[in-house]
Amino acid sequence: MKHLTHIWFIALKDLKIFAKDRASVFFFIVFPFMFIVLFTFLLQGTGGEDNRVELHMATREASGGLSQQIIGAIVTPDESLLKPGDPVIIWDKDYEASRQAVIDGELEGLLAFPADFTQSVMTGEKTKLEIFSDAGATYARAALNSIAGAISSQISTDKVVIDASISLLVGSGAIPADSESIDRATQQLLNAAMSGAAPGGSDSFLTYKIVNVGDVEAGNASDFVIPGYLVMFVFFAAAVSAQRIVWERQNHTLERLLASSVKRESILGGIYTGTFIRGLIQIIIFWVVGILVFNVDLGLSPPAVIILSVLMVIMSAAFALMLATLARTMRSAASLAVLTSLLLAPLGGCWWPSFLYPEWLQNIAKITPHAWATSGFNKLMLFGADFGDALPSMLALLVFALIFGIIAAWRFRTSAT
């Protein structure tokens, strides 16, 4: 009980000092919103226009081939009927011209069927769909990959069903067992499937579904900017407080506490609790102002956003303690705080979304807690993810907090000598 009282009073003392320091209050609370206002203003409207993805398809087969029917089944007949966010599927009749257009950078990507597509499907030989895409056209390439996957999966399924049907028909004597008859029957069944008259009554050989989570609206830049700056400034504020811990060590107030019956663990706990509470105040202000002033949408799982924010504070406070144990002087603590904050924030996707980075940089970014936090916030607030999708980010922040906390507890000293 006595130790808890010590922890509480040390935390309270730190909060009191923080509240009396107007410059700190300004820097930790008002200053971040200056960035948020600026970047929200600059990024406002991004995503507001309907940048519909165009997916081009072509075939090298002669008319009457299976590929013609597939493209015919999924091509967009009337763009005006599309919902916001739906891709436009365009049938390019001239394969060579379309391919050249991709090479010239005029088209983002192209899905093409080979000349022997129908023959290969009929005989059960392997065939390949071709995807040409601009290296930078991430979304178009992903969408074309997805359609190619759907086509190949559907064809494989249909082929299994048709082969089984043919075997039954041959077994029952409905079809002669010669290869010519079998090929003819297979062709008829495939054509029936392509034309939408397949048994089972499906309208089309290939269907696909786009699941939109929520309505597609003009993007609110704050949904990205606020979590990004929250991660950056919660971490920065905590890291900078390492300077104060070093100051306390240097001017012997920590040692004085130790001589007043306060345990080393209580001192550590008190400083941690003070930093943690200050971080909590920061995130409460961030989210309240974010929701009330910037109309931020917390997504489908607000509790996940809150838990992720709290974990960010837990991790940052642990980092501050660790930094204070590693830095010998106030100046080195301040330098390390600024350096780590300014390095980790952009790398971790606080200034711009990390999912826009090349893959190698995204992999490097995973060593930063910032990247896990921002990716969790982005999933929850931009991509309609639910609680479970944010669990890896939460777990990662917890692991970072534990690592920083263990190092801090191990190396924490109350004296400068």
Add this chain to the structure above:
Amino acid sequence: MAEEFMVVKDLYKSFKDLKAVNGVSFSIYKGEIFGLLGPNGAGKTTTIRMLSTVLEADKGEIIIGGHSVKKDAEAVRSIIGVCPQDLALYEDLSALDNMVFFGRMAGMEGKEAKAQAMENLKLMGLEGRAKGKVGKFSGGMKRRINLAIALMGSPQLLFLDEPTVGIDPQSRNHIFENIQGLQKKGLTILYTTHYMEEADRLCNRIAIMDGGQIIALDTSYNLKKQIGSPEKVTLEDVFLKLTGRSLRD
């Protein structure tokens, strides 16, 4: 015979190759002001840090008020007060907040801590500045607050590590009077200083340290008598004679 309040036996402390304290032994009697003098790097502050439980000795025994520092540091902490050489204060807080905070840390209840804080501020002549921010105080006022904090929790033994460094004669005189007043109330005090006349004026007995060892321990009068007529020689003469005139880092 006077009662020994603190007994130090064969105390050692090294930092890597540096032997900071090298076999120190002495006793302090109850109600005594004991001076610990020495040039820079003599081992005074390291000794005080070990006595005040914040630094563990490599070897040796320290008994304070019947409690072993090694075995029962908690009990020792409950009867000591420390006024460090540095101003161990929170400059962003008021004088009262500082004192109440350290009082609470010493185990006092809120009202009790506040009452004693006001009493100690009055003792230091700072009752009118209780709510003033310590950062705006003069050097002398900060020194007095530093001392007043050490008195929170009513300690029986007070460690005063150069409590008068860098202050004006008025503040210094005020601190002297307070220290003498505390002695009259029965407090035992261990006092370190570089000002020989302070030690001469305040201390009942004086130990001179150099190279991590106590090289002389006696009353000021007897120490002076070792090198000449006590009426003619000063404590500084004794100090320089014993520790030499070479500069210390």
